[in-house]
Amino acid sequence: xxxxxxxAQAQQTPEAFRWIDFHAAGDQDIVVWVTRSxxxxxxxxxxxIGVQYDAALVxxxxxxxxxxxxxxxxxNVWSVSLKDHSVNALVKGVxxxxxxxxxxxxxxxxxxxxxxxxxxxCNASTFFTAFYYDVRxxxxxxxxxxxxxxxxxxxxxxxxxVAVTQVYALLADPNGHELLATWSHFDxxxxxxxxDYLYQYDADPWSRVDRTQLLANKxxxxxxxxxxxxxxxxxxxxHGQDSELCRDLLDPQAARRKARAx
Numbered sequence: 001x002x003x004x005x006x007x008a009q010a011q012q013t014p015e016a017f018r019w020i021d022f023h024a025a026g027d028q029d030i031v032v033w034v035t036r037s038x039x040x041x042x043x044x045x046x047x048x049i050g051v052q053y054d055a056a057l058v059x060x061x062x063x064x065x066x067x068x069x070x071x072x073x074x075x076n077v078w079s080v081s082l083k084d085h086s087v088n089a090l091v092k093g094v095x096x097x098x099x100x101x102x103x104x105x106x107x108x109x110x111x112x113x114x115x116x117x118x119x120x121x122c123n124a125s126t127f128f129t130a131f132y133y134d135v136r137x138x139x140x141x142x143x144x145x146x147x148x149x150x151x152x153x154x155x156x157x158x159x160x161x162v163a164v165t166q167v168y169a170l171l172a173d174p175n176g177h178e179l180l181a182t183w184s185h186f187d188x189x190x191x192x193x194x195x196d197y198l199y200q201y202d203a204d205p206w207s208r209v210d211r212t213q214l215l216a217n218k219x220x221x222x223x224x225x226x227x228x229x230x231x232x233x234x235x236x237x238x239h240g241q242d243s244e245l246c247r248d249l250l251d252p253q254a255a256r257r258k259a260r261a262x
Contacts, residue, residue: 013101014109017133020049020056030082034058037085043076048098050112055139056080057112057131059096071120077131079140090142091129091150094120099234102130102170104143105203106177109133111143113170115236118149123156125149128180128201128237143210144201151180151201151212154239163187167240169230177202180237183227185245198223224249 020027034049034056043060050057058078063070075096079088093116101110111132117124129150130143144151158164168182179202186195198215200223215223228246230238240246 012110014052014133017050017052020051022049030056033082033085034080037080037087038078041076041078041087041089044073047075051082052133052140053138054082055133056082057140075116077114077142081139083138086139088139090131090140091116091127091145092148093118093127094124097236099236102178103176104130104178105208106175106205108203108208113234113237115153116150125155125157126153127151128153143203144212145210151182151199153182159186161189161191163189165240165243165245167224167227167243167246168237169227169233169239169241170237171226171230171233177205181223181227183224183240196220196224 020030022031030049030051031046035046038046038058038060041060042062044063045061046058047061048057048059056079058080060076060078061073062076063073074092074094076092077090077096079090081087091114095115095117097115099113099115102113103110109132111130113128113130115126115128117126127150129145132141132143133139134141142150153168154166155164163186165185165187166182167185168180170178170180172178179200181201182199184197186197188194198220200211200213200215202211203209204211228241228249230241
C-alpha cells in the first residue's frame with residue numbers, strides 16, 4: 001500500500017474537488033470511465049481517483065508480477081479526461097505521499113502537494129510536486145517537472161570526498177502564499193571553497209505558471225536564515241534545521257569558537 005493513504009487535512013479541500021468512493025453506487029460511472037480510459041496503459045490497480053470539473057486525478061500502481069512483493073510496486077499519476085477518455089501521464093516513481101492542499105499562486109486555488117522517491121531499496125532521491133487543475137487545458141498538471149522528475153529535495157548520494165548538507169522547508173508568507181525553498185551546501189574540505197545552491201519553487205502570481213528561481217547574494221542569505229529558523233512547517237517538508245550548518249549560521253559566535261579550537 002502506498003503512503004498516499006495518509007493524507008493530511010489541515011487545509012481546506014477545494015470545493016470543486018472530491019475523492020471518489022470506489023464502493024459508492026453513485027461513483028461507479030466515474031470508476032468505469034477511468035478504468036476504460038486507462039486500458040491501454042500498464043497498471044495493476046487503481047488506488048485513488050480524485051475529480052474536479054471535467055478531469056480525474058488518478059493514482060495507479062504497477063506490480064512486476066503476481067508473485068512480486070508489495071514493496072516492488074511502482075506508482076503512476078495520471079490526468080484522465082471525463083469528456084473524451086484522453087490520458088496524460090504526470091509523474092511516476094515509488095513511495096508516493098500525498099500531503100496537504102497548498103497555495104502556490106496567490107489568489108488561485110489550492111493544490112495537492114506530494115512527495116515521492118525515484119527508487120526503492122537503493123540510494124533514493126526524493127522529489128516534491130503539486131497537482132493542480134489547469135483550467136485552460138481542462139486537465140490536471142504537476143508542478144516543476146524537469147525531464148522525468150519534479151523539484152529535487154534530497155539525494156542520498158554525494159560526490160566522493162564531498163560533504164553535502166541539505167536543508168529544505170515549505171514556507172508561508174503572511175498573505176498565505178506558500179513556496180518550497182531548498183539549500184544544498186557542498187563542503188569540499190581543503191580542496192576548494194564550499195558552494196551553496198538555493199532554490200525557490202512556487203507559481204507566478206499572474207500567469208500561475210511554475211516558477212523555479214536560483215537565489216543569489218542578499219536573497220540567498222535571507223533565505224538561508226529563513227530556512228534554518230523554520231519551526232512550524234509540515235513535518236515531511238522540513239529537513240536540516242538541526243544540522244551543524246544551520247546551528248553555525250544562527251550562532252556565529254559559537255561557530256567561530258569551534259573554528260579556533262580546530
